[in-house]
Amino acid sequence: MGKERSIGAKASKASVKKPQTILAPRGKLAVLLPGLGAVATTTMAGVFLARRGIAAPIGSLTQLATIRLGKRTEGRAPRIKDFLPLAGLDQLTFAAWDLFPEDAHASARNAGVLDAPHLDAVRDELEQIRPRKAVFYPEYVRRLQGGHVKTGADKAEMVEQIRADIRDILREREAARAVAVWCGSTEIFVSPSEVHQSVAAFEAGLQRSDPGITSSQIYAWAFIKEGVPFANGAPNLTVDFPAAEELARRHAVPIAGKDFKTGQTLMKTVIAPALKARMLGISGWFSTNILGNRDGEVLDDPGSFRAKEVSKLGALERILSPLAHPELYGKLFHKVRIEYYPPRGDAKEGWDNIDIFGWLGYPMQIKIDFLCRDSILAAPIVLDLALLLDLAARAGLRGTQEWLSFYFKSPMTAESVYPEHDLFIQSMKLKNTMRWLMGEELITHLGHEYYD
Numbered sequence: 001m002g003k004e005r006s007i008g009a010k011a012s013k014a015s016v017k018k019p020q021t022i023l024a025p026r027g028k029l030a031v032l033l034p035g036l037g038a039v040a041t042t043t044m045a046g047v048f049l050a051r052r053g054i055a056a057p058i059g060s061l062t063q064l065a066t067i068r069l070g071k072r073t074e075g076r077a078p079r080i081k082d083f084l085p086l087a088g089l090d091q092l093t094f095a096a097w098d099l100f101p102e103d104a105h106a107s108a109r110n111a112g113v114l115d116a117p118h119l120d121a122v123r124d125e126l127e128q129i130r131p132r133k134a135v136f137y138p139e140y141v142r143r144l145q146g147g148h149v150k151t152g153a154d155k156a157e158m159v160e161q162i163r164a165d166i167r168d169i170l171r172e173r174e175a176a177r178a179v180a181v182w183c184g185s186t187e188i189f190v191s192p193s194e195v196h197q198s199v200a201a202f203e204a205g206l207q208r209s210d211p212g213i214t215s216s217q218i219y220a221w222a223f224i225k226e227g228v229p230f231a232n233g234a235p236n237l238t239v240d241f242p243a244a245e246e247l248a249r250r251h252a253v254p255i256a257g258k259d260f261k262t263g264q265t266l267m268k269t270v271i272a273p274a275l276k277a278r279m280l281g282i283s284g285w286f287s288t289n290i291l292g293n294r295d296g297e298v299l300d301d302p303g304s305f306r307a308k309e310v311s312k313l314g315a316l317e318r319i320l321s322p323l324a325h326p327e328l329y330g331k332l333f334h335k336v337r338i339e340y341y342p343p344r345g346d347a348k349e350g351w352d353n354i355d356i357f358g359w360l361g362y363p364m365q366i367k368i369d370f371l372c373r374d375s376i377l378a379a380p381i382v383l384d385l386a387l388l389l390d391l392a393a394r395a396g397l398r399g400t401q402e403w404l405s406f407y408f409k410s411p412m413t414a415e416s417v418y419p420e421h422d423l424f425i426q427s428m429k430l431k432n433t434m435r436w437l438m439g440e441e442l443i444t445h446l447g448h449e450y451y452d
């Protein structure tokens with residue numbers, strides 16, 4: 001850490017981009033989280049606990065994973081955090097927005113994810129995080145009502161208010177840079193329209209408060225204009241449209257999304273590639289979930305559920321490519337349900353029933369019952385995205401960062417290509433991009449058989 005590195009210096013292929021400089025991660029990094037609910041508070045508390053040495057940041061690649069470099073014979077496998085010039089946990093400072101005024105400690109207690117001893121140990125730090133007033137148009141999240149909200153003449157003014165907040169936070173925290181991750185509720189399903197096609201159209205839409213522009217889009221627009229890298233943890237449209245990409249490129253800001261890949265979809269994108277790799281058929285995949293947190297309550301609204309459903313359904317189709325394998329996947333029936341069931345709180349249960357068939361068409365079944373904790377799985381993703389997007393910005397990367405697909409249910413991509421959902425392809429892409437960033441050889445997994 002602290003040293004400036006050369007990108008791609010040793011990359012072997014002529015077509016790989018030329019080296020650039022990665023700026024060192026000097027000073028504090030403000031992590032800005034719209035939505036101070038279960039995921040955001042679990043992330044913050046986890047970082048505070050980890051830096052006091054009370055608990056380990058399990059699930060975070062940036063903190064725990066190693067990366068192989070060079071040939072297997074070289075025995076080089078440093079920790080990612082020692083390999084990449086990432087901001088350290090002790091350099092992070094958090095800020096948030098929410099339509100409820102409770103501080104991060106009170107919100108974490110309501111969310112009921114972490115136990116009292118953990119929350120008590122970092123109570124002082126959590127209590128200092130008080131959310132700023134939200135930009136909240138209730139028509140996009142129908143199940144929530146809160147009074148801690150901004151008012152303004154139009155959506156353009158709301159963007160300016162968030163921009164002013166960002167500058168204020170940077171000043172107040174004496175932070176050198178910021179990065180933002182959407183941890184707010186899932187908004188209703190919105191299809192991109194005319195207003196989303198160009199920066200000019202979007203700016204005009206803001207002036208007339210176009211109904212296609214949701215609250216999360218307003219935050220994202222403000223972040224990009226302030227040069228703040230942004231990741232979208234929910235299935236909302238938010239930055240997944242041409243105008244946002246154009247703006248991000250113009251302001252040299254990396255963006256990524258969407259919808260954290262945590263429980264059921266994580267399993268789906270592990271199992272489906274395995275079945276496909278062995279050319280086993282699938283006739284049906286029924287996925288259902290029960291969860292009882294505020295996220296579950298919001299998803300009980302059909303509009304918000306539709307956004308989540310679209311996000312959850314896409315992965316299988318893409319991994320299995322039924323058009324190429326009609327005999328294996330042409331008749332696949334895929335259904336996803338989410339049921340709001342308050343007694344469970346954040347402890348979600350996700351069931352999958354998979355009807356498969358093998359040699360000569362004989363049927364078999366797989367059952368998965370994942371008793372998970374939603375926010376415990378999401379928190380390390382928020383941390384990794386914040387650190388990796390900050391790195392991407394310092395490396396001069398801009399626009400959609402496909403190498404971060406690993407973290408998302410519905411990875412955003414360039415318009416000309418389809419998203420990669422297979423977790424192992426995503427993992428390879430993630431690590432090869434890290435190698436490329438640091439000028440290390442990309443790993444192709446060609447064995448000794450291929451060399452003299």
Ligand SMILES: NC(=O)c1ccc[n+]([C@@H]2O[C@H](COP(=O)([O-])OP(=O)(O)OC[C@H]3O[C@@H](n4cnc5c(N)ncnc54)[C@H](O)[C@@H]3O)[C@@H](O)[C@H]2O)c1
Nearest residue numbers: 035037038039098134184185186215234262294295374378
């Ligand atoms: N936990 C997971 O495993 C997981 C996985 C994928 C996606 N997500 C998504 O992450 C998001 C956060 O999940 P959570 O469990 O923390 O939900 P949560 O309901 O506990 O927290 C969301 C918070 O966002 C606030 N909010 C809503 N609209 C806002 C706005 N316009 N501005 C500011 N604040 C706003 C709500 O008041 C709430 O406090 C959800 O969209 C969820 O779908 C979570």
